[in-house]
Amino acid sequence: MKSWVIGNWKLNPASLNEVQALVDDLVDGVNTQSSALEACHIMVAPSLLHLAKVDATLRSTRIKLACQDVSALSATSGAYTGDVSAEQLQDLGVQWAIIGHSERRQYFNEQNAILLKKMLNCASQGVGVILCIGESEADFEAGSTTQVLGEQLTVVADFLQQLDAVEADDYIAHKLMIAYEPVWAIGTGKVPSVEEVTTVHQFIRERLQSFNSTLAATPIIYGGSVKPDNAQDFAASEQINGVLVGGAALKADSFIDIAKAFSK
Ligand code: 13P
16 A cells, blocks of 8 residues: 655644745655655645645645645535635645544544534545544543544444445545544654554554445554654554654655655
């Protein structure tokens, strides 16, 4: 399976000039090192405000684009101040949306019922879903990781149940991935060992397979303090099908170094 290396820029950078500089550096880096990057998909998720600008530069490149969120209220258009719909993303050429990032769960109180609506809105417009799951530090210390992840994953079963068979097959084959991001590893420099992540990914894969056997091939990527100096270790595990990178995605060099590790 070709790995996925995805940069989540979150609420960064602050200025349009910095966004353009980052995306230009990224395109230069990917072009000059293209043979070392062939074996992975590369994607970035800029802020909503910057999506169209970044899209204009990336359109002629192999770098894919994701949105960091999508409206739960409408798949198309309507009176929903501040929201962006899956149809608007599709129209702009944005193929993927990150859904359920722990920062959305924490600061916007997003839970499975809302996440399910977002996923279904994506499906109605053919936008791919990167579903983020992860346990808090307290859950980790209490040994509740798999219980928490199991509850978070029920949304996948509910999602597939509400699609028709053709749509479900399409999502399973091409348009769904799971990002495991332990909350305590995000932006902290604390990382679980590769063995720990491998074990968790095995659990996620088994749980997905219990919903539908063809979910065995769903990409499961890891996020949380991924840097160029630990990317190689994560890339060595067959269970880790890529990474969702925050801080280290804000410098083209470090992001490309991570992508190279996943392209071997
Ligand atoms: P960091 O790589 O900064 O820890 O962020 C990870 C993350 O939240 C990506 O979505």
